[in-house]
Amino acid sequence: MDTNDVINFFREKGLKVTSQRLAICTFILSRKDHPTAEQIYQELRNEYPTISLGTIYKTLHLLQELGLIQELGFNEGSVRYDPDMELHINMVCSKCGKISDYKAENVEKLWSAIISDLGFKPKGQRIDIYFECNDCK
Amino acid sequence: MDTNDVINFFREKGLKVTSQRLAICTFILSRKDHPTAEQIYQELRNEYPTISLGTIYKTLHLLQELGLIQELGFNEGSVRYDPDMELHINMVCSKCGKISDYKAENVEKLWSAIISDLGFKPKGQRIDIYFECNDCK
DNA sequence: ATAAGTGCAAAACATTTGCAGGCTT
């Protein structure tokens, strides 16, 4: 989804296209490292010095409502934002907290087996694997 | 794990067996609904009127360190505690937040396939499925 | 022109921390 897609998407939904929204949205959609709200705030402050954390939170919740991103709560209280809405595994380093996504054909197949066992289509899912990453070992 | 097992477990680790610890521990280990710290506090206050939230948190973290329970952070900021340390899926109602555990052969299969793809044994995992439960429909 | 969105500051929450006193060992 590039900037124009985002603009059209907002327009279709009757939402206003503000520079803050665009910035937050293109930022989070392009990142693969699942940043926190605070990280997004700090990075966007360079370009938008008056942007506020409140706006960051409101926009992130909006994007979740619209189904563009997923909020991932972790037990140390941190909440991180993931723009990958397809089936994938979050590989979480239990030391430094770094996250990367992992996809595999096997996962797709076995997941659909589990879904058909259930007998209904779930609204969503989350799969985490906790391990110690190379940097931490 | 019954009360005596818990007592022995603590003794072996050199930890003191206090009535609060016992109460919190037997409470959480017996519950299948993944309560929050606040819920545990409210329920135990009946029997232990002076128990404090601080103690609840400290004990829950201790139990996690010891590998007896798992902390599950959710996006609405809630953290819930799960005494089931075996492989399972958390079935989470996205409306009311109720959680129940789901186990199936296919889940085991999925997991062993993933582990062999990865090539190493992860420290832990978490699998959630989000859906709308019968009460909420 | 109007209504939605932003920024700011205060409020609300959840969790952690420090310390004096109490309880297990």
Add this chain to the structure above:
DNA sequence: AAGCCTGCAAATGTTTTGCACTTAT
């Protein structure tokens, strides 16, 4: 008797909320 554990209260950190102002439509 010694030191770990508890309860309380204050501190911390994150997220939400209310409101006046701004901006996209």
